[in-house]
Structure formats: C-alpha cells, structure tokens
Amino acid sequence: MSAGMVGADADALDAAAAQLDAAADELDNSARVLASSLGSLSWLGAVAIRFTDLWTSNHSPAIVRTAGFIRESAVQLREQASQQRTASSADGGGQGSWGPGFQVVPSIPDGMLPDGVRRWWASLTPEQQRALIERFPDRIGNLDGVPFTVRFEANRLYMQGLLDSEQSPDGPIHKRLQQFTDGSGRIDPTRNIVVFDPSGDGKVAEVIGNIDTAKHVAVVVPGLNSTMDNFGNVRGNATALQGSAGSDTAVIAWTGYDAPNVWQVGSNGSAVAGAHALSSFVDGIQGQSGANVSLIGHSYGSLVVGEALKSGTVHVDNAVFIGSPGVGVNSVHGFPEGAANHYYAGEIPGDPIAQLGYFGKSPTDSGFDADVFNAGEGGNLLHRHSQYFDNGPGLDNLKQIVNGGTPTGGTAHATLGNTAAGAVDAAKEIGAKVGDAASDVARGVGRAASTAAHAVADGAKKVGDVLTFWN
Numbered sequence: 420m421s422a423g424m425v426g427a428d429a430d431a432l433d434a435a436a437a438q439l440d441a442a443a444d445e446l447d448n449s450a451r452v453l454a455s456s457l458g459s460l461s462w463l464g465a466v467a468i469r470f471t472d473l474w475t476s477n478h479s480p481a482i483v484r485t486a487g488f489i490r491e492s493a494v495q496l497r498e499q500a501s502q503q504r505t506a507s508s509a510d511g512g513g514q515g516s517w518g519p520g521f522q523v524v525p526s527i528p529d530g531m532l533p534d535g536v537r538r539w540w541a542s543l544t545p546e547q548q549r550a551l552i553e554r555f556p557d558r559i560g561n562l563d564g565v566p567f568t569v570r571f572e573a574n575r576l577y578m579q580g581l582l583d584s585e586q587s588p589d590g591p592i593h594k595r596l597q598q599f600t601d602g603s604g605r606i607d608p609t610r611n612i613v614v615f616d617p618s619g620d621g622k623v624a625e626v627i628g629n630i631d632t633a634k635h636v637a638v639v640v641p642g643l644n645s646t647m648d649n650f651g652n653v654r655g656n657a658t659a660l661q662g663s664a665g666s667d668t669a670v671i672a673w674t675g676y677d678a679p680n681v682w683q684v685g686s687n688g689s690a691v692a693g694a695h696a697l698s699s700f701v702d703g704i705q706g707q708s709g710a711n712v713s714l715i716g717h718s719y720g721s722l723v724v725g726e727a728l729k730s731g732t733v734h735v736d737n738a739v740f741i742g743s744p745g746v747g748v749n750s751v752h753g754f755p756e757g758a759a760n761h762y763y764a765g766e767i768p769g770d771p772i773a774q775l776g777y778f779g780k781s782p783t784d785s786g787f788d789a790d791v792f793n794a795g796e797g798g799n800l801l802h803r804h805s806q807y808f809d810n811g812p813g814l815d816n817l818k819q820i821v822n823g824g825t826p827t828g829g830t831a832h833a834t835l836g837n838t839a840a841g842a843v844d845a846a847k848e849i850g851a852k853v854g855d856a857a858s859d860v861a862r863g864v865g866r867a868a869s870t871a872a873h874a875v876a877d878g879a880k881k882v883g884d885v886l887t888f889w890n
Contacts, residue, residue, distance in 0.1 A: 537564045737821065773804070
C-alpha cells in the first residue's frame with residue numbers, strides 16, 4: 420500500500436473477493452454433481468419421492484442461495500477496494516501501477532443472485548459498463564439483475580455479431596435468426612430480447628410492451644417442444660395477451676429453459692431445471708420494477724411454474740395454470756406460504772393434455788383449491804390444447820387476471836363422460852378426413868389403395884361408435 424493511502428489494502432481486498440468467488444463456484448459445482456448423481460439413481464418408492472421433493476424444494480435452493488450470498492460478499496469487497504483506490508488517490512497516494520485513466524473492470528459474476536448482480540452493476544462506472552456490454556454482450560444480455568434496457572442492447576449486439584460473422588445469407592445462423600431481423604439483414608431494433616442463448620435448441624425471451632412503465636407484468640411459460648426455432652408461437656400468445664391487456668401491461672414470452680421433447684416429457688427433470696432459471700428471471704424483474712407479476716404456465720410450462728413456486732425462491736401476485744398435466748402438487752396448499760397471492764386454473768373442455776393428471780391432480784379439480792376460470796370452448800378438438808390465447812373468454816379472463824381483475828368462473832375438471840364425448844367428436848372428424856383422403860387416393864392410385872384407406876376410415880368410425888356407447 421502506498422505511503423499516502425489509508426485503510427485496507429485494495430489488492431488484498433480484490434484477492435479475498437476472488438477467493439470468495441472460487442468458493443461459491445465450488446459450492447455450485449458440488450450441487451450440480453449431487454443433482455446429477457441423484458438423477459441417475461434407480462431409486463423408487465415413497466422414501467425416494469419424499470427425498471427428491473425435499474432436495475428440489477429445500478436443499479438445492481438453499482445451496483444456490485448460500486453461493487449467492489458468498490458472491491454478494493465478494494461484490495462488497497470489490498466495492499470497498501474501488502473506494503479505497505479512489506480515496507487513496509485523492510489523498511495523494513498516487514496512481515502506482517494503475518496508470519492514469521485506468522479503469523478497473525471486475526470479472527462478471529457467475530451464479531450470483533440477481534440482487535447482488537444489481538449492486539455489482541451499479542458499482543461500475545459508465546465506462547466499465549460500456550466495456551462489458553461491448554466485450555461480453557452474450558453474458559450481459561442474459562444476466563439476471565442487469566437492467567432490462569441494458570440486456571436488450573447487449574442481446575441485439577450479440578445477435579448482430581452472429582449474423583455478421585456468417586458471410587452467406589443462406590447459412591444456418593441467418594436462417595435461425597431471420598425471425599428477429601427487420602427484413603434488411605439487421606436485427607430489428609424494436610425487438611426487446613431479454614434472454615438469448617443459441618446453444619442446443621436455443622433459449623430466448625422477449626418483452627412485449629414497455630416494462631419500464633408497466634403496472635403489471637406477465638411471464639408466459641410454454642411447454643413441450645418449445646425451442647428458439649418455433650419461438651414465434653409463444654411470442655404470438657404473449658402479443659395477443661399484451662394487446663388485450665393494454666399499455667399498462669408488459670408480457671414476456673419466456674422460453675428460457677430446455678423444454679422437453681416427446682421422449683423427455685414424462686419426466687419433471689426439465690421442469691426442475693427450468694424452475695431455477697425462471698425463479699432467477701422473476702427476481703430480476705422484481706428488483707427493477709414494482710409491477711404486479713403473474714406467471715402463466717401452459718401445458719408442461721405449468722409444471723415449470725409449479726416447480727418454481729415449490730422451491731420457495733419465487734413470490735408472485737398470480738400463478739396461472741392452463742392446459743395443465745399437473746403442477747407437481749395436489750393442491751395450492753402444497754406450495755410454500757406466500758409463493759403466490761392468487762392461484763388460477765383454466766381448461767378448455769376436451770383438451771387431451773389437461774386430462775392426464777400425470778404430474779399430480781389437475782389444477783382445475785375442485786380439491787386443488789385454485790380459482791377456476793372460463794378458458795373458452797375451443798374449436799377443433801385436436802387443436803384445443805393450443806387455443807388458450809385465441810380471442811374469446813379465455814383471453815379475456817387472462818387479461819383480467821394479469822391486470823388485477825376478477826375472471827369469470829369456469830367448470831371444474833372434465834369428467835370421463837365429457838372426455839368420451841370429446842373423443843367421439845375427434846374420432847368422427849378423423850374418420851371423415853380419412854374418408855375424404857380415400858377418395859383422393861382412389862383417383863390417384865387405384866382400387867386397392869382405396870379399399871385400404873376406406874378400411875382405416877371404417878376403423879375410425881368404429882372407435883367413435885365404441886366411445887359413443889361408453890358415453
């Protein structure tokens with residue numbers, strides 16, 4: 420320490436902060452190893468279920484919080500180091516080895532809780548913030564706790580850099596990012612991308628509306644097979660809801676987790692991992708906005724929301740489950756107290772996914788104790804699972820919920836008779852379609868193909884007849 424300096428040794432403070440970061444990293448790594456080991460165990464039975472639930476709802480989040488607290492301490496040490504250097508320089512301690520105009524840019528925190536990230540970001544000078552945005556846009560754009568406006572800018576910069584790195588407009592990067600461009604080969608500056616990770620199937624989230632002025636914020640979490648390539652689906656749903664809710668509401672289309680494919684959807688593994696990401700994301704919202712926050716989980720996305728609520732690390736105004744195969748608990752009383760102020764559930768009659776109850780009792784069951792709202796009647800039975808954001812009572816009620824209003828009531832979980840009636844309609848519709856196809860086949864292929872196709876149509880009709888009998 421220079422002769423003119425007083426207080427702590429700034430270099431020693433930085434060194435201690437680095438040790439704390441290393442300890443937090445080791446703790447996170449140990450948690451990941453434990454989670455992986457538990458996930459690979461062939462362990463069945465009531466004890467296994469209780470232990471797994473305890474791990475996911477209590478122990479694992481506690482480790483994450485502890486690592487976050489350690490990293491927050493590291494931030495405080497770095498803040499003290501920066502203040503010490505400033506004070507020492509003002510007292511005549513001199514520049515030493517730092518040199519005139521030198522900017523100390525701390526390393527980007529990894530695994531820190533959003534509140535710690537907020538304070539870390541605020542401790543940086545504008546020049547340091549600018550340097551981080553330009554050098555590491557991929558990390559800053561996805562860091563919960565960094566202001567959303569900064570993340571928007573960083574993600575645009577990162578996405579444009581990816582496009583610029585590929586010379587051919589027909590290359591895979593251009594094809595994947597085309598949906599985010601303005602038509603001129605540039606990333607659309609009006610798109611507010613708050614999560615962007617192109618690895619694997621891709622993770623992406625976009626804010627629809629003005630989150631800086633919004634009084635209400637809703638996060639829409641989709642389910643099975645949701646990827647970056649089909650992000651337009653959840654974005655369309657979020658856009659419909661925001662358009663209905665109005666300018667005081669911002670809606671976020673959030674595909675910030677690795678959604679399962681058809682081979683993985685029977686496990687809650689993707690939901691548990693997604694719950695951690697969702698909890699952190701919500702914390703990032705609440706740290707910079709006083710708006711009411713609603714989580715809307717559709718299909719498997721409702722399980723992601725449920726797991727986030729179970730963890731005890733997220734607290735929202737409204738939790739909404741639509742088209743849900745179960746949310747990991749059998750009633751709202753299975754969630755920690757205060758996880759949500761209000762619980763709502765909606766189900767379009769005949770939605771086949773909402774009939775499953777695979778991950779616990781349907782949230783539209785009377786015993787679940789959620790407020791059931793009218794989600795609409797839907798149209799074609801085969802498409803009802805994807806019609807919750809279509810114009811009608813379902814969308815109107817979602818608007819009421821996110822804006823703090825009261826939705827109109829709906830019916831409880833569909834009975835077997837209702838399910839069978841819906842299946843009859845589906846079987847008849849399939850039979851009619853196959854019959855039409857049979858006529859086309861007859862003209863194009865011949866009598867043998869026509870006979871086979873008509874046999875399939877007859878089979879479909881018989882399924883309808885059987886279901887009619889049971890109904």
